[in-house]
Amino acid sequence: MPLDRFHKILVLPAVLVFAPLVIGPLILLFQESLRPYEGGSIGGTLNAYLTLSNYTEFWHPTYAKYFLDTFRVSLIVTLLALVLGYLLAHYVVRVAKPRIAKLVLAGLLGVLFISLIVRIYAITLTFGPIGPLRDISWLVGIDPRTRRHTELMVVFGLLHTVLPLVTLTMIGTIQMVNPRLEEAAMSLGAPGWRAFFSVTLPLSIPGIVSAGIIGYAFSISNLVVPLLMGRGFVTFISNLIYFRFSEVANFPSGAALSVIMLLIALGIFFAGTRIVSAIWPPAERSGR
């Protein structure tokens, strides 16, 4: 049997199981989003004219707040995670002894291995209105009894996943930067922090941007953190999708919002990766 045919047969079972499971739901989702909805029923009306009204419904100022909240809170989370995560990754790759580095690495993975629900619970116990570290919010000038504290809790909840996520991604980035370059800068008289800011950091920007895209994509599409910690004050687009399903059974509207959400996620991902590879072609990266 020719090798090519063998490999095609090898991949076939996966295609047969996977392709319908990816493509089928997305097509039906799109179809559902074009169906008219009659109040009180579950799902859209079958065999009726198709409509775009499920989409135009969201072209209304009330919804702007949810979109803006999603993007703004996720941006805060991503930026925080990138700053903290870059230093953590730098520590693991450049500073820590091998055993400690491995311990931190295992710790970061361990955090991600614990169910997000359980971590949300633990964060609420720790930083929440009755938690022992509640007053830490004063550090950023937020009164723990106010609405803004709820937003801070959502930031904490998302950060607890995004931080390990981007750190693990950026560990790979920093490993690619040749340590000799930083040493060279220092031997020419640059203090440690200048070598860090003018050599290592600029060389890892493509990796930082990629990590940021991953973290941001995770944040904007997260459902449970705003659901459990937002307490109705912070509502993300994913929450609206879930409410359309769980509370009103308006599937067409939920489907339309899902399509919008999907396009945003794909847009961010592909635009982001395009920009990274256009500005920093893969061959020229890493300074080796």
Add this chain to the structure above:
Amino acid sequence: MKRIEDYIGTAIYTTVLLFAGLFLVMPMIVAVVLSFDARSFLGAFPPTEFSLRWYREFLSDDYLHRGLYTSLIVSTIATLVSTVLGTFAAIAIDRGRFKGRATLEAMFLSPLIIPTVVTGFAVLIFTASLGIMDGLTRLILGHILITFPYILRTVLAVLSGVPKRYTEAALSLGAKPWLATIEVTLPLARSGIIAGAIFAFVMSFDEVAVSLFLSDPFTYTLPVALLTQMRASLNLTIAAISVIFLVVSVLLILALDKLAGVETLTGRGVYGR
């Protein structure tokens, strides 16, 4: 020679690191301590008396047991299916030369980019239109989507570090393609398969958004059960479960490190590119 700016730099660096580390670790410590709290209400920290009441509460909670049972079944079946199909797919994509490999890879990895809420909602509509009303089947289908990309990525990552000439040598010595794959390529991909399977299982076990859409009142996963309980009240049974999660998480990391090395997941593995 150290200068004053170096000391300031190091001080800032260390402070930020400590903050990041404490932020990640503190919640788990608080949860562990509170899980032994003897009080029947959620009181000030630290607790004044300790007991195992919340662990007993968990052991007698049928609602959570059912969730745990469903979770174990769903995650195990989904991981097994994905591991077998994903490993063969990865080998074919890495070692094969047929057209459309990049497209296939993009399709297999697409669930990583599609928001999980969208996946959950879309699979719900899909299964409903096919007349699949059984909660367990729905959940397993959804979880195959979640687990598959992780297996594919880790196996591809490991294979990319293994020269193709090993497989080619076996072929040129007259081994049939399937024999070369089973005897040569598969063992070389071993660490990626194990790391991918453990990782995929964990991701499936922790998944909430997709499960939330695909669960029904009688078939629900553990995270969905926890979510429902948390929306009702903040009692400390969940703290006891946190500790169990923590212990299992540590054991899994140790197993992962022993069998494949934690480094398999960074660099070119699941994280990093």
